[in-house]
Amino acid sequence: MSTPTGDEFAEAVLDIVASIPKGRVMAYGDVAAALGSRAARAVGRVMAHHGSTVPWWRVVRASGDPAVGKEERALERLRAEGTPLIVRDGRARVDMRTARHRA
DNA sequence: AAGTTGACTTTCG
DNA sequence: TCGAAAGCCAACT
Numbered sequence: 001m002s003t004p005t006g007d008e009f010a011e012a013v014l015d016i017v018a019s020i021p022k023g024r025v026m027a028y029g030d031v032a033a034a035l036g037s038r039a040a041r042a043v044g045r046v047m048a049h050h051g052s053t054v055p056w057w058r059v060v061r062a063s064g065d066p067a068v069g070k071e072e073r074a075l076e077r078l079r080a081e082g083t084p085l086i087v088r089d090g091r092a093r094v095d096m097r098t099a100r101h102r103a
Numbered sequence: 104a105a106g107t108t109g110a111c112t113t114t115c116g
Numbered sequence: 117t118c119g120a121a122a123g124c125c126a127a128c129t
Contacts, residue, residue, distance in 0.1 A: 067110035
């Protein structure tokens with residue numbers, strides 16, 4: 001097959017994000033690692049364009065904080081999903097100790 | 104073709 | 117705990 005449209009990377013990212021079980025989350029770097037790459041930023045870019053087609057709220061930063069500009073929406077979704085959250089310094093974030101999903 | 108940007112990560116101070 | 121800098125990959129200009 002020789003028609004790499006370039007969406008190959010995006011498709012892979014979306015596939016992995018869609019495979020994240022409910023109540024769990026993955027960091028951008030973890031998704032990239034699952035692809036065999038370190039393109040955490042590229043993953044974020046894909047999510048910004050196609051994120052609406054996948055449970056984007058299950059993808060958070062390595063620090064446990066949700067994506068920038070969508071923190072409120074993400075936390076609301078995560079809490080509704082039963083994702084283990086933790087409050088630190090008055091800031092709610094995902095408890096990566098237990099919520100981090102392994103591909 | 105080269106430089107900039109981005110829903111990132113990690114290390115140092 | 118916070119801030120800044122370097123490293124990383126893909127897309128856009």
